[in-house]
Amino acid sequence: MQPHSQEADWAVAMLKERSGDCSAYERFLQDFAAHLRRIVRWRFNNLRLNLDETEDVVQEILIAIHSRRNQWDANRPLMPWLNAIARYKIIDAARRLRKEAHLKTDLDDAQWSSLPALEQTALAASRTDIDRLISELPPGQQSVARVIGIDGVSPSEAAIQLGMNENAVRVAFHRALKKLMAMATGQKNVTRK
Template identity: 55%
Template sequence: MSMHEIPWREGLLAERRGDAMAYEAFLRDFAASMRRIVAMRLRRLRLTADEAEDVVQEVLIAVHARRAEWDAGRPLVPWLNAIARYKTIDAVRRLRRQARGRVDLSEEEWSAIFVAEESGREHHAMDVESLIVVLPPGQQAAVRAVAIEGASHREAADRLGTTEGALRVTLHRSLKRLMAAVRQGDGQ
């Protein structure tokens, strides 16, 4: 039997009797235990421990949402472990999917992205303009209004004499076409 079985069991049973303080103490103790376990599992899987708190919160939410489903005639810790295991597995899958497309940059690299010389800005503006000119006039106007000038969808729709929905469809088609043009230019 786990050393946590009796105190955690008492905390959850006290919650059923309306003792919010005991339930809060259970959640605090359980969360501390989960933080250590989840951080260790994520490190072992070569994922960062930064995401551990998100996983712990998902576990706590699941336990809270399902607390009425626990059968008081059965041990509590295996029930908690099952919830924690499944939530951790889900989170690891999600984190691995996200990590595939993530690029980790240093602070200096991030700041260099946003600092451009004036000639660099003009060059990028020419690049964007050379892409946009391949679009039909209506799509050009939508892309310029929203993506370049920063107008909201509503403002751009009003300015172009269309509805927000139609503008969104136009933007979607424009961006899809621009992405295809960029891919062709890269030889992909």
């Protein structure tokens, strides 16, 4: 079948679908899916992307075509319309797959099983760092930072717990955060109030 006659056959099938001939439309979708598989595999191969994703992308394209099938102008050629949808879906998939490839980490089973232990160790180390930084704050700010920042108490509850005015608690917490950020980023000239 020549490309021009294939396009004409597909256009006829799209028109038949509009008049209720679902079997012609189904044949079109099957033929076009086979055509798409070759294109998507070729593009993914050239881009060095995972070929296992081919079928998912083909299905995304077919769904887009199906959902937009009434937008095709029968007075215009079908292939540019089909190709535009396919091109954009392939570009979107390629971007997504490249992004996912950058995020993937190849670890062996032993490394994967040690991750929770590493996370707990890192959590304990960061808790020690936070405690060390808080201990460098003035006493009033230390207690506010611990109660609100670590214990998760609201400013009104912290005011009651610490016997302070709620506005004073808010001001002390704001100043403590500002100093902690400065200390954590290594900024000098952090005054103690």
